[in-house]
């Protein structure tokens with residue numbers, strides 16, 4: 001497999017797995033050029049340049065042309081390069097197919113500073129000679145495995161989570177493949193570092209901790225120029241965008257432009273957990289101002305110092321953004337909305353779901369993961385979904401999103417109308433139980449949940465009157481599940497299911513320890529952010545993590561590898577079932593309703609396969625013909641961070 005500027009070249013070139021040669025790939029007419037810039041040709045003179053050919057360990061190059069300044073690589077040669085990184089092939093523009101093109105890859109000092117290609121001390125003797133690295137590195141050569149050992153020790157030496165986070169971000173900026181290898185090999189340990197809860201603190205302090213800007217910032221200043229801004233991004237073959245406007249970062253509220261930590265973190269999970277190439281991932285923050293007074297008065301705040309634009313001004317900027325993305329990357333780029341405030345999140349999803357490939361992680365991703373947990377939990381508590389009664393604290397994106405997906409599944413299982421399936425699901429917001437007498441003043445997304453009942457103000461009273469079997473917290477209100485509440489739900493159920501989903505840990509509705517001790521060890525508990533195991537009455541309880549990170553990486557992979565053009569609710573249901581099926585007997589015996597994250601890449605491949613299968617069934621998938629074995633295909637598409645050999 002030959003590449004130059006990382007995987008972008010591979011995919012721009014129309015690369016396809018040899019067994020899955022699509023129409024788009026057949027149009028590839030090559031030749032392609034790989035030029036390696038050397039110290040002598042950096043000024044534009046190509047004489048003396050060397051070719052950097054890169055092979056993956058599993059797929060040796062057919063031919064090596066290291067004696068010429070420019071390598072011409074025909075399409076067959078590229079397509080024989082093995083399955084890695086293949087699934088972006090038909091995102092290339094027509095230009096790429098008809099015009100021979102070249103990509104420059106620096107060598108020497110510059111190579112060491114390019115995170116996509118840098119291997120640090122893992123550069124071999126030959127590579128050091130060939131790429132002008134002699135003397136720029138200490139003489140020892142160490143393999144990637146040893147670098148991983150060294151780096152995990154480095155990260156572990158920090159006691160403060162934010163310092164661990166910064167060490168990880170620093171590594172990502174220096175050596176991308178080592179960053180992903182480390183994250184994949186130590187996923188349970190490092191997920192809380194690069195993701196919730198630490199990423200929340202990182203966003204709060206983003207202005208003061210960041211030296212290198214990450215991702216793309218689109219502010220009101222860029223209005224009318226968003227196409228140009230997208231063109232400034234160095235990678236052209238984008239498959240997933242995670243975008244936020246920073247108004248509701250986790251349960252921490254409006255962090256404005258500093259919300260960038262979230263798209264960056266989510267996309268590193270797309271790569272580590274779902275195998276989407278890093279170069280195909282684009283984190284974006286839309287900056288329309290912030291209503292966070294503290295940030296507005298902070299001289300280190302990195303965003304626009306003005307109150308949030310709303311209404312038409314906001315809608316116009318978003319519309320320009322959505323149109324520019326489609327124009328630049330085509331209609332198969334996945335746009336994941338993340339951490340928008342309720343009012344915009346629902347409207348954006350509604351407005352763009354029929355014209356773009358959009359997915360709201362907080363509404364749909366969280367719903368899919370929670371439904372998976374509930375389906376799995378039935379094995380522990382018995383009955384069907386329709387036999388259970390659900391009470392939510394929090395009626396925003398996550399609450400109503402989960403509620404709706406549960407109702408949809410019940411309606412499909414029992415053949416009752418959706419309205420009827422909703423009747424066993426109750427939501428409490430800041431004003432109390434959502435009931436029909438409040439209908440006139442409710443936001444549109446709450447209205448379907450306004451059932452007939454007398455008004456109830458307090459959560460504990462709602463628990464006592466509704467008698468839920470499942471209590472779900474999506475309120476962003478830390479410690480809102482008080483002892484009284486947990487005891488009330490535990491007095492009604494032998495095994496109460498309690499999910500405290502708000503993030504980060506500080507906003508969790510209760511801790512694992514509280515859930516287990518107040519329920520006298522009977523609760524089936526999971527939380528959005530991780531909690532350590534708890535010992536209660538001589539027994540160790542391992543809490544599960546009900547976080548959308550289980551779903552979105554595999555879900556996205558499934559959409560991308562099948563060329564799916566729209567997200568349909570049935571795809572979310574397919575993802576839920578695939579995840580629920582991964583909970584083993586051993587997990588159940590520990591009271592877990594989610595599998596551990598250790599095997600998440602295998603799980604993501606299975607989720608991807610089920611999502612893709614459903615997309616093919618619904619006629620939403622455009623990659624034809626449909627691969628025979630979708631799990632194998634998903635696995636073959638996944639990026640792996642092993643170093644390539646440069647010749």
Ligand SMILES: O=C([O-])CC(=O)C(=O)O
Pocket residue numbers: 196249250251339361362502503528547548
């Ligand atoms: O980021 C997470 O951990 C889960 C999530 O989407 C949120 O809380 O908004």
Ligand SMILES: [Mg+2]
Pocket residue numbers: 250338339361362
């Ligand atoms: Mg979120």
